[in-house]
Every structure is written in C-alpha cells, then in structure tokens.
Amino acid sequence: MCRMTGNRAWRLDAHPRGEDFASALTLIDLPEPVPAPGQVTITADYLSLDAGTRMWMTPRTDSYQPPIPLGSIVPGQVLGRVIASQADGFAPGDLVRAFGQWADISCVDAATSGLVKLDESVADPLLHLGPLGMNGWTALVGIEEVGRTQPGDTVLVSAAAGATGMLAAQIARILGARAIGIAGGARKCVFLTEDLGLDAAIDHRTPDVAAAVAAAAPGGVNVYFENVGGALLDAVLPNMAHYGRIALCGLVANYAEVQPGPARFDQVLARRLQITGFFSPDFAHRGPELTARLRTWVDKGQLTMPFAVTDGLDNLLTAYAGLFEGTNIGKTVVRVR
Amino acid sequence: MCRMTGNRAWRLDAHPRGEDFASALTLIDLPEPVPAPGQVTITADYLSLDAGTRMWMTPRTDSYQPPIPLGSIVPGQVLGRVIASQADGFAPGDLVRAFGQWADISCVDAATSGLVKLDESVADPLLHLGPLGMNGWTALVGIEEVGRTQPGDTVLVSAAAGATGMLAAQIARILGARAIGIAGGARKCVFLTEDLGLDAAIDHRTPDVAAAVAAAAPGGVNVYFENVGGALLDAVLPNMAHYGRIALCGLVANYAEVQPGPARFDQVLARRLQITGFFSPDFAHRGPELTARLRTWVDKGQLTMPFAVTDGLDNLLTAYAGLFEGTNIGKTVVRVR
Structure with a gap:
C-alpha cells in the first residue's frame, strides 16, 4: 500500500x-x-x-x-x-x-x-487519452475485428460525437466503409458531417429514429458500433442488413438503471445478426500494436478528436x-x- | 404452375x-x-x-x-x-x-x-428428415461453427428433447464437450440423461431455472444452443461463461406473439458474449458435406433420434x-x- x-x-x-x-x-x-x-x-x-x-x-x-x-x-x-x-x-x-x-x-x-x-x-x-489510448483501441478493434467492416459496408455508430464513437466512425471511413453517425442535437450532427466528414448524421432526438436510419441506410446497416442500447438499439435492429454485425462496447442507456432488453431481439434471428460484447481491458495488452496503427492515421490527419x-x-x-x-x-x- | x-x-x-x-x-x-x-x-x-x-x-x-x-x-x-x-x-x-x-x-x-x-x-x-436433414445440419453448424465448441466446453441446449436440440446436444458430446439439456418435464429429462447420455438435464418447469443452470454449470456455459428465447434466455444469460457463444436458431417463445426482449441483455456486454442468429436455408447448399459427416456418427450409433x-x-x-x-x-x- x-x-x-x-x-x-x-x-x-x-x-x-x-x-x-x-x-x-x-x-x-x-x-x-x-x-x-x-x-x-x-x-x-x-x-x-x-x-x-x-x-x-x-x-x-x-x-x-x-x-x-x-x-x-x-x-x-x-x-x-x-x-x-x-x-x-x-x-x-x-x-x-x-x-x-x-x-x-x-x-x-x-x-x-x-x-x-x-x-x-x-x-x-x-x-494519449483519446485516439492513441483506450478509446482508439476500442474503436479500431470494434470496427475492424468485432464488426469485420469491409470496404463498401454501411457502418452506423451511436454516440458518434463521443470519444470512442467518433473514432469508430472515422476508422470505418478509413477502411473504405460508408459511415453514419448518431448523436443528440443539430450541433453535433453538423459536426459529424462537416468537421468529421461522415456520410450522414442522425439526430437521436428526431421523432422516428428507425425511419431516419432506414432513410440513411437504404440497403441496411452492415455494422453497428453500439455504445448506447435501450430504445436506440430497437430502432436499429430492424434496419440491420442480413448477416449484419453489432459490436457492443457500451450500454450507456443502462448504466443508471437496468433497461428492458431489446424488444426487437427477434431480428437477431430473422436477419441472422451477430451481436458481440467486447471491451478494452481485454485487448489492453495489444496497446503498442494498436497505438502504432492509430498513430499513422493521426499523423496523416485522418483521425481527429x-x-x-x-x-x-x-x-x-x-x-x-x-x-x-x-x-x-x-x-x-x-x-x- | x-x-x-x-x-x-x-x-x-x-x-x-x-x-x-x-x-x-x-x-x-x-x-x-x-x-x-x-x-x-x-x-x-x-x-x-x-x-x-x-x-x-x-x-x-x-x-x-x-x-x-x-x-x-x-x-x-x-x-x-x-x-x-x-x-x-x-x-x-x-x-x-x-x-x-x-x-x-x-x-x-x-x-x-x-x-x-x-x-x-x-x-x-x-x-433423412432428422439427423441426415435440416435438423442435423442446423445442429452441426450451430454447435461446431456458430458456437465454436471446444473439447471440455460446457454446452447447454434448450428444447433438448426436440429434433434439432437433441442432435445438438449429442454432437456437443461427440466433439468432446459436456452437454446439458433443457426440456419440459421429468419424462424428457430422464430421456436426456438415460437414453441420450447427456451429462445433465434441467426441467424448465422448475421454479428457478437460473439456479438450476448455475448448479449444473458451475463454471458457466461456454456455448448455449438456443431455440426458445423469452424467459429461458433470461435465465441463461447471467450463467454464461465470459466469452460465451449463443447460437440462436429459433425463438419458439416468440412465434405466436412477440415477447419482450431479454431483460438481461446487459450480460452480453458484461460477459463479452456473442449471440449469432443462423438458420438452415443459409447452409442448405452444404447439405451433402454436412450429411456425410452426420452419417458417420449415425452409422456408429453416436447420433440417434x-x-x-x-x-x-x-x-x-x-x-x-x-x-x-x-x-x-x-x-x-x-x-x-
């Protein structure tokens, strides 16, 4: 001690x-x-x-x-x-x-x-507390390994104006995917499209989030990087593409009190989805390798925060x-x- | 026509x-x-x-x-x-x-x-309508590929007295895992342990299914072959081992009417679980290969129904x-x- x-x-x-x-x-x-x-x-x-x-x-x-x-x-x-x-x-x-x-x-x-x-x-x-630390590792592992993002995929990111989310969305674009961010309020949405250059942004305060996701991802969402859970997850589940992957690294909606589970859980079967929970302590030992890759993008100005x-x-x-x-x-x- | x-x-x-x-x-x-x-x-x-x-x-x-x-x-x-x-x-x-x-x-x-x-x-x-058909394919793909069952794993199977479930449980044992079946009523549970030789059976009518799963799988469930959903899934989620896999090929509890989602969905994050929806039409083209493997086990008497x-x-x-x-x-x- x-x-x-x-x-x-x-x-x-x-x-x-x-x-x-x-x-x-x-x-x-x-x-x-x-x-x-x-x-x-x-x-x-x-x-x-x-x-x-x-x-x-x-x-x-x-x-x-x-x-x-x-x-x-x-x-x-x-x-x-x-x-x-x-x-x-x-x-x-x-x-x-x-x-x-x-x-x-x-x-x-x-x-x-x-x-x-x-x-x-x-x-x-x-x-070192952002793109070159745990947020960066979580974003990279979530998008690339858990989500298995492929070029041309449509990747949706919740809490996309938050630390991990905005890195995940930018990494999705770096890997050749189309990236859509979800955030609260017009100011954040403008930031996502104008400052980060994401392909689209959705305000989660909009009355019908599911319809907004459907409009932004007409071919369905291949990878959903999920931080939030709750009602947001229910809005996304029916808009997942078949064989879509959900990389679950947070359930912010759940932290203060336990929320009901996803009402549209049936979609996991109907669309043959894969939901994988993961978090950074499990790959902290890979920090040097992950940081080195992230730094190349930071140095080129492709990854900002x-x-x-x-x-x-x-x-x-x-x-x-x-x-x-x-x-x-x-x-x-x-x-x- | x-x-x-x-x-x-x-x-x-x-x-x-x-x-x-x-x-x-x-x-x-x-x-x-x-x-x-x-x-x-x-x-x-x-x-x-x-x-x-x-x-x-x-x-x-x-x-x-x-x-x-x-x-x-x-x-x-x-x-x-x-x-x-x-x-x-x-x-x-x-x-x-x-x-x-x-x-x-x-x-x-x-x-x-x-x-x-x-x-x-x-x-x-x-x-040809059982172990050498769709039920057999679903059981084999679910246990081996979706569930990534390893020798020594504890595998839990719901609806284990049903066609797909009993094949899944037997295949888990063939692959070197410990297999626990869930079924309704004493007659089916006796069948699972006596006739099929499973390691344990749980009656889903027991008052506390979660406690029964915890007792039968003290080290946690590595692979859950899930046909049912609803309250049963909620009983299993907190008993999954870390990094456990849930192979979801049916939601019988959900077919007549939509059920609430899993209340213990938080466990997917807490235990870093992976839930994967899958079903047989997706691998029907692999029928000959899958059937050939299943037949070797049927012919040896290891896979019965x-x-x-x-x-x-x-x-x-x-x-x-x-x-x-x-x-x-x-x-x-x-x-x-």
Missing part, C-alpha cells in the same frame, strides 16, 4: 441515483502518497472521464468489473508525470498513463494498473455530468494542473 | 391465434398435380412438422421468410417418391426430399425447392399441436401413406 502525505481526491460516499453525482461524491484531502515497492506515484495533468465509471458506482451483480466500494476513491485513467518510482523502468518526470484515481496524485501498481511510459514525440499529450476540457479537479462533477447530458463533443477530460 | 388432378392438402384460411391451429386450417380436396417443365410431383411418405412454420402463418414484418398467404397450401418438408418428373436427374420412383406442401402430393420446382435424391442405403428413410409419428394427413393438426404442447420427444412427423 502507498503511504500518503498530501493530495485531494474524489471519494464515493453513496450510490448515486440517476445522474445526481454531486450528492454521492466528496472531494477530500488526503496525505500525499509515497510509493511502496512495485509502485509509482503520478501527478495528474489530465483525468479521463468515462461513461463506464458510472456503472461501477452502483452495486450491480454481473457487471464486468466489481462495483467501487463506498468510502473509496473513484478509479479512473490518468495522464501525468511520475513523481516517485519504486518500479523498474519508471523514473521521476516520465510522461505516463495508468488507471489511477480521480485525484491530484495517483499511486499505482506498475504491474496491474496498465502503467505505460508514453511517446513524448506525440504533438499533443492529450492524444476534439477534447472537452474542464479546468480544476474541483469542477470534475460538472464535467462528468456534461458527459451524460450530451453537451460535450469529443473526449471529456479534466485538466488537474 | 403445376396442373392438378387429385390430392388432399391443408390450406391456411386465417391467421391462427396462439396455438389454435384447428380453426385456421382446412383440409381440402385438390386435383392431382401434373408437373410443368422443371418440376416433379412427389407422393408424400412423411411430412416434417417444424416449429418455424407457425411463425409464417402469422403476418409479421421482418421475419426471415414472407408469411404464408391466406388461401394457400401450407409449405413444409416432404419425404416421398417421385410420381412424375419434368426435371433432369429425377425419375418416377426416386426417393426424394423437398420443400413441398402439407399435402398427399407435392408439386415442386427442382431448382428452388431443395429437391434432392436420397441415399437408399440409409437403414430408415425417416433419418426417436420420431413421434402420427398416422394420417387428416391428423396433422393434432401432431402439430403436440409439437408446441411439448409432449413429443424427438422429431414430429406425419405418415401420409
């Missing part, structure tokens, strides 16, 4: 209900941690805010990760520099990324936290609420210092 | 509600058909009764086959002998199988009806009701002559 000597951190005190995080989390003062053997301490430049964390705040059986114990610091991915190291290969000042905590200073086990030294030649270090940056650890909850309110475009992060 | 000269056939006059077929179907007299060029007529020895036909009696959008038009003869697989042929390669007296009609005499297009001459060296011609035979075309509706009442073990057929 790390010893502590001075630090602020977000503690989970209760199980949040719906999107009310403010009453469940408290910013507390802690001693600054000191690493034990095998550990490093990291002073955070940026914290990555991810929708999945919401799921782990609520005790649920059978989630893919145990719930966060009440009274503990919320875990999350951190980008920053090593303060002190008792782990081989890491030295003070190294730019690193790891699963740490929502805190000024994270203390992590080198072996189990996904701790990696980052390539300082990347123009903007924030890219805006960051929604909120300043200050004390403003984290406002930033996190923005993720669920759907106001953010791109990756939501907190700049800690 | 065939010209007709003498025949009885089951006509669909209304859309059946639930399991009341009797009021929706009428046995009518028709002229005996005469084949047009490219056609053959077949006098039926046996008709295969299949659950899917029920689905096509009710108009549904987005089924995998258009509904049966009212006023037309119910389509179905027939085993019998050619009466007259205007198609190359078929001669009067040939033992054949085809998608014909629920009738004494079927008239079929050789090119589009799956018409095949059958191997007369098979001891019991009925086997009882037939629930009802005599007389006029008793067809009673036999068909038995399929849904769950009283039959094995393949349900009608002996026409």
Whole structure:
C-alpha cells in the first residue's frame, strides 16, 4: 500500500441515483502518497472521464468489473508525470498513463494498473487519452475485428460525437466503409458531417429514429458500433442488413438503471445478426500494436478528436455530468494542473 | 404452375391465434398435380412438422421468410417418391426430399425447392428428415461453427428433447464437450440423461431455472444452443461463461406473439458474449458435406433420434399441436401413406 502525505481526491460516499453525482461524491484531502515497492506515484495533468465509471458506482451483480466500494476513491485513467518510482523502468518526470484515481496524485501498481511510459514525440499529450489510448483501441478493434467492416459496408455508430464513437466512425471511413453517425442535437450532427466528414448524421432526438436510419441506410446497416442500447438499439435492429454485425462496447442507456432488453431481439434471428460484447481491458495488452496503427492515421490527419476540457479537479462533477447530458463533443477530460 | 388432378392438402384460411391451429386450417380436396417443365410431383411418405412454420402463418414484418398467404397450401418438408418428373436427374420412383406442401402430393420446382435424391442405403428413410436433414445440419453448424465448441466446453441446449436440440446436444458430446439439456418435464429429462447420455438435464418447469443452470454449470456455459428465447434466455444469460457463444436458431417463445426482449441483455456486454442468429436455408447448399459427416456418427450409433409419428394427413393438426404442447420427444412427423 502507498503511504500518503498530501493530495485531494474524489471519494464515493453513496450510490448515486440517476445522474445526481454531486450528492454521492466528496472531494477530500488526503496525505500525499509515497510509493511502496512495485509502485509509482503520478501527478495528474489530465483525468479521463468515462461513461463506464458510472456503472461501477452502483452495486450491480454481473457487471464486468466489481462495483467501487463506498468510502473509496473513484478509479479512473490518468495522464501525468511520475513523481516517485519504486518500479523498474519508471523514473521521476516520465510522461505516463495508468488507471489511477480521480485525484491530484495517483499511486499505482506498475504491474496491474496498465502503467505505460508514453511517446513524448506525440504533438499533443492529450492524444494519449483519446485516439492513441483506450478509446482508439476500442474503436479500431470494434470496427475492424468485432464488426469485420469491409470496404463498401454501411457502418452506423451511436454516440458518434463521443470519444470512442467518433473514432469508430472515422476508422470505418478509413477502411473504405460508408459511415453514419448518431448523436443528440443539430450541433453535433453538423459536426459529424462537416468537421468529421461522415456520410450522414442522425439526430437521436428526431421523432422516428428507425425511419431516419432506414432513410440513411437504404440497403441496411452492415455494422453497428453500439455504445448506447435501450430504445436506440430497437430502432436499429430492424434496419440491420442480413448477416449484419453489432459490436457492443457500451450500454450507456443502462448504466443508471437496468433497461428492458431489446424488444426487437427477434431480428437477431430473422436477419441472422451477430451481436458481440467486447471491451478494452481485454485487448489492453495489444496497446503498442494498436497505438502504432492509430498513430499513422493521426499523423496523416485522418483521425481527429476534439477534447472537452474542464479546468480544476474541483469542477470534475460538472464535467462528468456534461458527459451524460450530451453537451460535450469529443473526449471529456479534466485538466488537474 | 403445376396442373392438378387429385390430392388432399391443408390450406391456411386465417391467421391462427396462439396455438389454435384447428380453426385456421382446412383440409381440402385438390386435383392431382401434373408437373410443368422443371418440376416433379412427389407422393408424400412423411411430412416434417417444424416449429418455424407457425411463425409464417402469422403476418409479421421482418421475419426471415414472407408469411404464408391466406388461401394457400401450407409449405413444409416432404419425404416421398417421385410420381412424375419434368426435371433432369429425377425419375418416377426416386426417393426424394423437398420443400413441398402439407399435402398427399407435392408439386415442386427442382431448382428452388431443395429437391434432392436420397441415399437408399440409409437403414430408415425417416433419418433423412432428422439427423441426415435440416435438423442435423442446423445442429452441426450451430454447435461446431456458430458456437465454436471446444473439447471440455460446457454446452447447454434448450428444447433438448426436440429434433434439432437433441442432435445438438449429442454432437456437443461427440466433439468432446459436456452437454446439458433443457426440456419440459421429468419424462424428457430422464430421456436426456438415460437414453441420450447427456451429462445433465434441467426441467424448465422448475421454479428457478437460473439456479438450476448455475448448479449444473458451475463454471458457466461456454456455448448455449438456443431455440426458445423469452424467459429461458433470461435465465441463461447471467450463467454464461465470459466469452460465451449463443447460437440462436429459433425463438419458439416468440412465434405466436412477440415477447419482450431479454431483460438481461446487459450480460452480453458484461460477459463479452456473442449471440449469432443462423438458420438452415443459409447452409442448405452444404447439405451433402454436412450429411456425410452426420452419417458417420449415425452409422456408429453416436447420433440417434426417436420420431413421434402420427398416422394420417387428416391428423396433422393434432401432431402439430403436440409439437408446441411439448409432449413429443424427438422429431414430429406425419405418415401420409
């Protein structure tokens, strides 16, 4: 265990209900941690805010990760520099990324936290929390391997103005597919077609999403990159092409409370669909290989992502609420210092 | 079109509600058909009764086959002998199988009806409607290719006392897996363990099916061969092993009326499951290859199946009701002559 000597951190005190995080989390003062053997301490430049964390705040059986114990610091991915190291290969000042905590200073086990030294030649270090990190890996594996996207396919992406979704949609285009993004509101839809160059965008607030999908994908959807679930999945299922693939990497609609299952599940049989659940911890060990491929596209300007940056650890909850309110475009992060 | 000269056939006059077929179907007299060029007529020895036909009696959008038009003869697989042929390669007296009609005499297009001459060296011609036909193909493809069953896997099969299910469970064992069957009632469960030699059987009428699955598969279910859907799928989803595969070839619970989707759909993400819809028309062209493999197991006595035979075309509706009442073990057929 790390010893502590001075630090602020977000503690989970209760199980949040719906999107009310403010009453469940408290910013507390802690001693600054000191690493034990095998550990490093990291002073955070940026914290990555991810929708999945919401799921782990609520005790649920059978989630893919145990719930966060009440009274503990919320875990999350951190980008920053090593303060002190008792782990081989890491030295003070190294730019690193790891699963740490929502805190000024994270203390992590080198072996189990996904701790990696980052390539300082990347123009903007924030890219390591976006296209060159977990969002990028999830997008690439989902589109290419899980979805088996082929040139000419029609690929539909939900939450396409979000971090993983917008990478997935761009990768679909890079691989020669036609890409359609789903997002909430006209501003995001304009971003998808104008800024990202997607072939079409669908506002999920439109009264008949199924009809909009049918109009945008008259030949059916070959690959659906799905982050959301709930009513959106039901709108897409009858618009899948036969033998279509659904790459399921999130169920945001399901995180605050369990939703009913897809009413149009019959379509999985009728259209001989394949639905595959997947998520990034399963391919984190392939990070270097995946990052190298993603970087070639980033360097050519084919893969871009805006960051929604909120300043200050004390403003984290406002930033996190923005993720669920759907106001953010791109990756939501907190700049800690 | 065939010209007709003498025949009885089951006509669909209304859309059946639930399991009341009797009021929706009428046995009518028709002229005996005469084949047009490219056609053959077949006098039926046996008709295969299949659950899917029920689905096509009710108009549904987005089924995998258009509904049966009212006023037309119910389509179905027939085993019998050619009466007259205007198609190359078929001669009067040939033992054949085809998608014909629920009738004494079927008239079929050789090119589009799956018409095949059958191997007369098979001891019991009925086997061509079971392990050596569509049920066998579906079971083999589902267990081996869709489910990617590995030696040592735990394979769970729903409707395991039914035609396709019992073949799937036996093939799982042949491929080195542990096989658990789900069926309705003690008699069927005894059949599964005593007669078929499955490793365990679960009565779906037990009050807590999920607990029974958990007890029978303490390490989780690697492959679920699913025919049923509805509440049964919900009982299985939280008992799937991580990276488990669900081979979905039927949704019997869904045929009479659309059921709610799986409430535990969240498990697809949590356990990184893969659900794949598939059905036999997609691999009918592989019939010879699949049949050859199945026959080696049939000839060794490793793959067996009882037939629930009802005599007389006029008793067809009673036999068909038995399929849904769950009283039959094995393949349900009608002996026409």
